[in-house]
Amino acid sequence: MPGPLDGVKVVDLTTVVVGPICTRTLADQGAEVIKVEAPGGDILRYLAAGSRTPAMSGKFINFNRNKRSIVLNIKEPEGLAALKRLIASADVFVSNVRPAALARAGLDHEALRPLNPRLIHCGIVAFGTDGRYANRPAYDPIIQSLSGVAGTFERAIGEPRFVPMVMTDHITGLVAAQSIGFALYRREKTGTGESIEVPMFETMASFVTSEHLGAKTFDPPEGPSGDDRLLSPDYRPLPTKDGYLTIRPNDNRQAFAFFDAIGRPELKEDPRFRTALSRTENAAAFFTVQVEALAQKTTAEWLEIFAKADVPAGPYNSIDDLLDDPHLNDVGFWGFEDHPTEGRIRRTRVPVTFRGGMRQAMRPAPQLGAQTREILAEAGYGAEEIAAMLESGAAQEKEA
Template identity: 35%
Template sequence: MGGALEGVKVLDLTRVLAGPHCTMILADLGADVIKVEGPGGSDETRSWGPPFQNGVSAYYLCANRNKRSITVNLKTEEGREIIRTLAKEADVLIHNFKTGSMEKWLLDYDSLKKINPQLVYCSITGFGETGPFRHLPGYDYIIQGMSGLMSITGSEESGPIKIGVAMVDLLTGLYSAISIEAALYEREKSGQGQKIDMSLMDTAVSSLANVASNYLISGNVPRRIGNDHPNIVPYSTFKALDGELIIAVGNNRQFATLCDVLGYRELAEDEKFRTNEARVKNKEELTRVLENLLQVKSADEWMELFSEKNIPCGPIHSMDQVFENPQVTAREMVVQVDHPEAGLVKLVGSPIKLSRTKVKMERHPPMAGEHNSEVLQQAGFSLEEIAQLKENKII
């Protein structure tokens, strides 16, 4: 059985992470994704490293499996005409060029919907296609700062800290995939495509979730609180005898059980700690008491005891521990694929688990232009025309 999106054709003019992550999700689900780059390969991540495996960038490998690759020089009219030809038969076109670029090339939505009214057209930019910042380039790091994410990440001592991965890019890719799937579903009823205007800034602001809600309701600007939770206590990292663990107590019953396991039941009856509201007000004092009690056992010993009593807790794993975790292995979150240059490559698996239309790893992350002849022949170009395009450096 094919994938859930089998039969959906995606023309992917994106690079780096947000767009490629989106199209990899679609490709994992069975869509035919054609990755379009400039001749020689213009996705910057092909050169980002180390690490490389036999000259192939680990960064590029992480977001480009299950796709085909063609190279097209969009600075030429012949190259842009190739895109128009492919767009006639595509279900989806996605790009992350700066606002105005596609209009300049007559590859914008209004131009392409004339030749394909059913086209779902997704634009990913830093700030969206409206508003005073629409022409500014967007970078995950800068958006993390501007959106407020960095202002709430880290501690008062550390100062603002960015998230350890390009989370805004990844979330934008997810939102884009959801939007594309929604537009495809709606097209089944209306018969019409539509344009999707995705913004890294919008995504980052939406990801503020309860922290934004706290501010909008109270008017109080949140401060950096490290690993603590702004609304729940104890809900943080704590030092045991040999290292740190996470304790995430969500209600008064769990707190009372925690106190029992720690051998200090009366702590749960103290007026300063009996309710979550009181614990939030007296967080610093409670943290000192808990860490004193935790010093008599190792983190692993405490986690075993807490788990027996259904107290939410967990370790802080390093990357090697993550990929040695039997749960990660059981859920097939590491997959292997043969690559013609890199050899046997390990990749992070898909978190999407469908019972019938399962996600499959059918294509390695493609080399630049690997499928030029295949894709163009399917689009109606002759071998002679393809040879001429190559000779003229159009592909």
């Protein structure tokens, strides 16, 4: 059976990570995603080391599977007209172009609604259009800095830091894909399209404050913001005799089993650790107990002990360790494919499963403009019209 979004056509005018994560999520679930690229292509094609051929970085390959690529110069009237023709027959149009630029091109929701009243128009933006930051450019680290993500590190380790991955792009892209799914569901009931705005700053501010607003949830505040457990400098994989281990004894059963497992049963009667609330209020002391205990044995020894005690624990994996993680291998997380231009590549399985059916025909990430001719032909352009657009530069295809 096909994936749950089989038959949904998506026109994707996004670049870098936040938009491509959104549209990859839709594509992985069966949507037909047409990636519209400017001449030169998505900059992510070039923003990572280790590519085998020009314009096909590993990051681009990972974020753009299951899509087709068409190159249109929408600064040219013929290129813009071709894009609008694609949108006219689409279910979803996704962009991460700044709203002012989108409106100048006539690609905002109000301009496109007469063309396609059933269209789901999703604009991923840095900042909500009603605020003073609207139309400012921003990338992931700027949003991490503004939204408090970097500030959580200052509270924890004394200096602001970025999460070493484009986390805000990933989270916002997934929220955008989720929102598109909601809109498609409502369209099935109402028959009408929708305009969605997904702002990175507000999305991440919600993400951070949901976790760390804490006692400032109340008005007036009942105390400071922040979850002291998560902001502890010892909220990390903890050293063992030969490596690292992460444990998380949360409820009383787990905490008391942990105290027994480390040979400190008397701590069950310690008023600092007797309840979940007291352990939270004394998070630093609770972490100190964990740090001191784990240093006494090897990782393997502790994993065996905690497994018998049913204390939540897990080993530490480096990025490279993930490639050989036994559970990931059990579930078939890693796969290999022969890319038509890049040769043998490793890919990840779609982590979500639908018993009612998943996408079967997997597409490799496309070369720049690899499907320009076929997409234009599907949109109703004749061979002579396509040749003229390629000649004028309104459209481009991959180099032979």
